[in-house]
Amino acid sequence: MAPAQELPPETEAGRTRVTVVGSGNWGSVAAKLIASNTLRLPSFHDEVRMWVFEEILPSGEKLTDVINSTNENVKYLPGIKLGHNVVAIPDLENAVKDANMLVFVTPHQFVEGICKRLVGKVKEGVEAISLIKGMEVKMEGPCMISSLISEQLGINCCVLMGANIANEIAVEKFSEATVGYRENREIAEKWVTLFSTPYFMVSPVQDVEGVELCGTLKNVVAIAAGFVDGLEMGNNTKAAIMRIGLREMKAFSKLLFPSVKDTTFFESCGVADLITTCLGGRNRKVAEAFAKNGGKRSFDELEAEMLQGQKLQGVSTARELYEVLSHRGWLELFPLFATVHEICTGHLPPSAIVEYSEHKPNFSLAQGSAQYY
Numbered sequence: 001m002a003p004a005q006e007l008p009p010e011t012e013a014g015r016t017r018v019t020v021v022g023s024g025n026w027g028s029v030a031a032k033l034i035a036s037n038t039l040r041l042p043s044f045h046d047e048v049r050m051w052v053f054e055e056i057l058p059s060g061e062k063l064t065d066v067i068n069s070t071n072e073n074v075k076y077l078p079g080i081k082l083g084h085n086v087v088a089i090p091d092l093e094n095a096v097k098d099a100n101m102l103v104f105v106t107p108h109q110f111v112e113g114i115c116k117r118l119v120g121k122v123k124e125g126v127e128a129i130s131l132i133k134g135m136e137v138k139m140e141g142p143c144m145i146s147s148l149i150s151e152q153l154g155i156n157c158c159v160l161m162g163a164n165i166a167n168e169i170a171v172e173k174f175s176e177a178t179v180g181y182r183e184n185r186e187i188a189e190k191w192v193t194l195f196s197t198p199y200f201m202v203s204p205v206q207d208v209e210g211v212e213l214c215g216t217l218k219n220v221v222a223i224a225a226g227f228v229d230g231l232e233m234g235n236n237t238k239a240a241i242m243r244i245g246l247r248e249m250k251a252f253s254k255l256l257f258p259s260v261k262d263t264t265f266f267e268s269c270g271v272a273d274l275i276t277t278c279l280g281g282r283n284r285k286v287a288e289a290f291a292k293n294g295g296k297r298s299f300d301e302l303e304a305e306m307l308q309g310q311k312l313q314g315v316s317t318a319r320e321l322y323e324v325l326s327h328r329g330w331l332e333l334f335p336l337f338a339t340v341h342e343i344c345t346g347h348l349p350p351s352a353i354v355e356y357s358e359h360k361p362n363f364s365l366a367q368g369s370a371q372y373y
């Protein structure tokens with residue numbers, strides 16, 4: 001497809017342009033979903049730009065060249081056509097400069113660097129959405145990725161989270177997702193329109209922090225579920241870990257943001273994502289291998305070997321969470337979260353996942369926290 005700037009000006013008028021910042025496994029599927037909709041919705045420009053962190057493939061070719069010539073992300077989503085209107089762009093500034101809607105979908109550890117490069121480079125009034133499951137920990141405390149994007153770029157940022165294993169959505173198996181928004185329902189509806197397809201059902205919820213924390217924290221519970229699988233502890237144990245994990249997700253979210261709604265945990269971003277991720281996600285899979293190896297091979301080594309460039313979010317989120325819990329004196333309130341980090345870092349054996357999480361938190365340690373359980 002012709003690059004956007006070559007289109008006659010009259011075809012441009014009033015149409016919303018979308019750029020996807022990120023092109024991993026989920027980033028590529030997000031681009032595919034969006035591209036199928038921009039083609040059919042007259043209010044959107046057909047072309048979807050996708051920023052690609054450039055890399056050279058074993059064939060010696062550039063990943064962007066291969067995506068643009070084959071219409072496939074051969075490294076992160078092989079075998080799936082993205083849509084002829086998806087254009088891979090290696091230059092970040094060029095990818096975002098004309099966009100009215102920006103979709104952020106990179107592993108969370110890269111977002112801050114990306115945002116720094118984007119300061120002053122995005123269009124005025126641009127709307128953003130984050131599909132990123134993770135958080136940053138700053139001196140002043142935890143910072144959700146949507147806030148980081150919002151604050152660094154001075155733009156509004158919604159979130160989209162859900163029970164969304166990318167490879168399943170890539171082959172158009174039915175699933176649901178949740179858009180979290182702050183105040184502007186109209187913008188949330190626009191995101192819902194942009195993402196919804198007959199096989200991808202999206203619902204808006206006015207609880208950006210609740211939706212984003214669900215997506216972020218479930219990755220830590222998935223690591224715990226992987227340990228249980230690696231130790232062959234069975235379904236009941238795994239269900240117990242998921243229940244305790246959900247309880248800690250809710251308690252932590254509400255301690256951090258009292259505005260978080262109970263009902264959010266019953267949306268796709270809550271219990272449904274927790275279930276799918278503990279059954280079929282990458283965090284679970286690598287944690288299973290870690291436990292099978294008795295913790296003797298590091299997560300970094302296993303991630304590189306098992307995921308071929310895809311990135312885990314659960315191990316770093318567990319570390320970030322641990323920092324927040326230690327700093328606020330909440331470690332004993334969240335035994336599952338704390339134990340996951342201690343196992344990941346080799347301070348406890350994988351079997352500690354049940355030895356520790358079976359203890360109920362000591363409510364007296366944090367005044368008023370019992371009401372959240």
Ligand SMILES: NC(=O)c1ccc[n+]([C@@H]2O[C@H](COP(=O)([O-])OP(=O)(O)OC[C@H]3O[C@@H](n4cnc5c(N)ncnc54)[C@H](O)[C@@H]3O)[C@@H](O)[C@H]2O)c1
Nearest residue numbers: 023024025026027053105106107110132133165166310311
């Ligand atoms: N894959 C899924 O099923 C899925 C589903 C829902 C949400 N998510 C979330 O989406 C986010 C993105 O995950 P993904 O699956 O699209 O990615 P991924 O893990 O498949 O791929 C890693 C990506 O990081 C890029 N990268 C590597 N080094 C980089 C650098 N220095 N700077 C910038 N980018 C770099 C790679 O090019 C690649 O695009 C994560 O927060 C993840 O939790 C993933």
Ligand SMILES: O=P(O)(O)OC[C@H](O)CO
Nearest residue numbers: 162163164165281282283
């Ligand atoms: O494969 P994971 O563990 O990164 O999880 C993928 C998605 O977040 C599931 O919704």
